[in-house]
Amino acid sequence: MIEIDNVAKAFGRDRGVQAVDGVSFAAADGEITGLLGPNGAGKTTLLRMLATLMIPDSGTARVDGNDVVRERYAVRRKIGVLSDARGLYPRLTARENIRYFGALQGLSEPILAARIDELIDALAISDIADRRVHGFSQGERMKVAIARALVHDPQTILLDEPTNGLDIMSIRALRDLLRTLETQGKCLLFSSHVMQEVSALCRRIVILGRGKVVAIGTAAELLARSGERTLEDAFVRLLGSGEGLAA
Amino acid sequence: MERAARTDSAAARIAAVARKEAIDIFRDRRAILVTLVTAIVAGPVMMLLVLNLVARQADRVREMTLPVAGSEHAPALVAFLERQQVTLTPAPADFEDRVRRGDLDVVLEIDKDFAADVAKGKSGTVHLVFDRSRDRARASIAEAEALLRAYNREWGRGRLLLRGVAGEVANPLNVESRDLATPQSSGALVLFLIAFYGLFAAVMGGMAAALDTTAGERERASLEPLLTTPVAPLELATGKWLAVVALDAAAVVLTLTGFYLVLRFAPLPAVGIPFLFGLRELGRFVVALVPLMLLMPAVLLYVGTRGRSFKEAQSNLSVLLFAISLVPIVQMFLQRKDPPWLTWIPISGQYALLSRALRGEALQFVELAQSYVGPALLTAVALVAVARLFSRESILAGK
Numbered sequence: 001m002i003e004i005d006n007v008a009k010a011f012g013r014d015r016g017v018q019a020v021d022g023v024s025f026a027a028a029d030g031e032i033t034g035l036l037g038p039n040g041a042g043k044t045t046l047l048r049m050l051a052t053l054m055i056p057d058s059g060t061a062r063v064d065g066n067d068v069v070r071e072r073y074a075v076r077r078k079i080g081v082l083s084d085a086r087g088l089y090p091r092l093t094a095r096e097n098i099r100y101f102g103a104l105q106g107l108s109e110p111i112l113a114a115r116i117d118e119l120i121d122a123l124a125i126s127d128i129a130d131r132r133v134h135g136f137s138q139g140e141r142m143k144v145a146i147a148r149a150l151v152h153d154p155q156t157i158l159l160d161e162p163t164n165g166l167d168i169m170s171i172r173a174l175r176d177l178l179r180t181l182e183t184q185g186k187c188l189l190f191s192s193h194v195m196q197e198v199s200a201l202c203r204r205i206v207i208l209g210r211g212k213v214v215a216i217g218t219a220a221e222l223l224a225r226s227g228e229r230t231l232e233d234a235f236v237r238l239l240g241s242g243e244g245l246a247a
Numbered sequence: 248m249e250r251a252a253r254t255d256s257a258a259a260r261i262a263a264v265a266r267k268e269a270i271d272i273f274r275d276r277r278a279i280l281v282t283l284v285t286a287i288v289a290g291p292v293m294m295l296l297v298l299n300l301v302a303r304q305a306d307r308v309r310e311m312t313l314p315v316a317g318s319e320h321a322p323a324l325v326a327f328l329e330r331q332q333v334t335l336t337p338a339p340a341d342f343e344d345r346v347r348r349g350d351l352d353v354v355l356e357i358d359k360d361f362a363a364d365v366a367k368g369k370s371g372t373v374h375l376v377f378d379r380s381r382d383r384a385r386a387s388i389a390e391a392e393a394l395l396r397a398y399n400r401e402w403g404r405g406r407l408l409l410r411g412v413a414g415e416v417a418n419p420l421n422v423e424s425r426d427l428a429t430p431q432s433s434g435a436l437v438l439f440l441i442a443f444y445g446l447f448a449a450v451m452g453g454m455a456a457a458l459d460t461t462a463g464e465r466e467r468a469s470l471e472p473l474l475t476t477p478v479a480p481l482e483l484a485t486g487k488w489l490a491v492v493a494l495d496a497a498a499v500v501l502t503l504t505g506f507y508l509v510l511r512f513a514p515l516p517a518v519g520i521p522f523l524f525g526l527r528e529l530g531r532f533v534v535a536l537v538p539l540m541l542l543m544p545a546v547l548l549y550v551g552t553r554g555r556s557f558k559e560a561q562s563n564l565s566v567l568l569f570a571i572s573l574v575p576i577v578q579m580f581l582q583r584k585d586p587p588w589l590t591w592i593p594i595s596g597q598y599a600l601l602s603r604a605l606r607g608e609a610l611q612f613v614e615l616a617q618s619y620v621g622p623a624l625l626t627a628v629a630l631v632a633v634a635r636l637f638s639r640e641s642i643l644a645g646k
Contacts, residue, residue, distance in 0.1 A: 048643070051475045052474075052475065053471065053474055053475060053640070053643060054640050054643075055640070073477050073479070076475060076476060076477045077253070077255075077477050079475065081472060081475040082472075083468075083471045083472050083475070085468030085469075085471055085472075086468075086472075087467060087468045087469030087470070087471055087472045087473070088469065089267075089271060089467075089469060090467070091270075091271050091274040091275060092267070092270065092271065092274075096267070096270065100263065100267045101472075101473075101476055103259070103260070103263035103266075103267075104260055104263055104264070104473075104476040104477060104478045105253065105476060105477060106253040106254045106255055106256070106259065106260075106477065107252065107253055108252070108253075108254060108259075111252045132274075145472070148472070149472075152253070
């Protein structure tokens with residue numbers, strides 16, 4: 001469960017760039033919430049604040065009731081983050097990469113070893129599990145990064161542009177995994193600038209533009225609100241311009 | 248998963264970071280290669296070269312060959328030199344050019360009026376031809392000058408005796424040199440080399456690894472996911488520091504072992520320096536260098552974390568390392584007795600203690616304690632500074 005209340009964040013000299021500007025919404029358990037917006041809309045900044053990497057200038061955000069600033073370590077034990085940069089260690093094997101984060105999350109052997117085996121099975125990466133990450137394909141990297149983010153079985157999962165650079169087979173595998181997590185009652189927040197990605201996966205969609213929430217609702221609600229016939233037209237209309245749309 | 252299966256222990260997280268970084272360092276061929284090459288090859292190989300040089304200079308003096316021009320003008324001088332075991336050869340006609348070119352170290356030219364001048368009661372003139380700017384000729388020049396002074400004294404004393412005057416009348420001052428160098432304290436250059444490379448290993452041993460684990464982590468964008476785990480910035484800094492300290496300590500021990508093995512087993516030329524770097528000196532070295540093995544990795548981590556990329560961090564570091572490498576050189580050229588406060592200063596203190604260990608002195612507990620205080624404090628400061636960098640938001644602004 002994620003609750004975001006009027007969160008704002010500015011960067012640059014004299015805080016001149018308002019990256020996130022008074023955003024409020026909630027993401028429920030057992031649901032994939034889509035965070036849709038063009039490049040520079042503030043998606044990554046918002047996710048970084050939820051992941052306790054950045055402190056909001058104002059407003060509050062909570063993950064399962066824990067404040068992301070005051071109780072950041074409690075939050076970190078509850079979230080799994082797949083950041084835009086996968087950031088794996090090339091000289092470690094896939095298994096070692098996953099184990100490192102598991103150990104930092106406080107899992108001890110042999111529970112950790114069993115959990116890693118479970119994830120390797122679920123993600124079908126047993127053939128690369130004991131190879132060094134150096135030389136992995138984008139799809140393989142994504143899978144290892146996902147396994148690493150899920151190693152402590154987090155209730156809340158933040159995914160920043162998880163489909164970037166993936167081929168269609170990898171994207172399908174990822175979608176299946178995220179749906180499975182959804183049925184397990186997890187709270188997933190999924191950011192993307194690609195509308196089809198979001199509409200294929202997310203029940204609720206939050207459209208972000210220039211740091212503000214432009215619209216929230218299901219795909220059908222967004223269509224109805226905009227009066228357009230396709231989601232793409234709805235997206236463009238809701239953003240109020242044709243800026244930054246990639247398909 | 249049950250909650251009970253998870254612990255919340257800072258020590259466990261630090262250990263996890265240290266373990267991962269140790270594996271990562273060990274698999275980093277570049278870091279390992281740089282460490283091993285500088286540690287094992289550079290120091291001991293340099294040492295062999297220097298020892299050979301010293302040996303050759305010593306040989307030059309021992310088997311002194313002196314080309315003489317005009318030896319027929321001063322048979323008594325020639326006889327004196329031959330009595331002193333000097334091999335005299337006729338000087339070639341172009342000896343001045345040869346000295347200038349460096350083919351000859353020193354040539355004795357006896358003036359053709361030598362015998363006539365002496366007969367008239369004037370001083371006889373000899374010319375000593377050399378080029379003092381040539382380092383390797385210095386020993387020969389000094390030896391030739393000493394021989395001529397000795398002949399001058401002996402001759403003068405003979406003349407005085409003939410006139411019934413004791414030699415002491417003309418030589419009221421009797422200079423007797425007593426060299427208080429213990430066997431280990433001679434061969435200063437060789438000692439300097441060992442101290443310098445020991446210091447060098449402690450300063451540089453962790454460099455490649457420290458940069459890779461900080462600037463490299465930023466460059467690979469692996470820091471961002473890492474900071475979303477429950478590891479606190481200070482735990483992260485401490486874990487990385489422990490791994491780099493381990494590598495740094497290994498570099499120091501390897502370097503010193505290299506010196507020990509070279510001095511003990513390599514077919515060394517007879518240097519004439521009864522010189523000692525045994526296991527006891529090796530142990531004293533390690534004890535004296537511990538503060539730097541703790542401090543330098545922390546400093547390197549700080550510089551590395553400030554760099555957005557490996558390259559940026561490297562160029563920042565080169566300035567720091569240049570300054571550090573100057574310290575022992577300056578200390579050697581000042582050649583004053585070390586002031587008592589020196590042991591408090593990092594780098595200088597360690598160098599002073601290393602020099603003492605090499606002169607065969609035992610390390611005093613008080614001095615050793617003094618030399619630990621400054622680096623220990625600075626290490627703590629540097630680690631906290633690294634942790635503060637890790638908790639800055641701008642650390643995420645990668646490439």
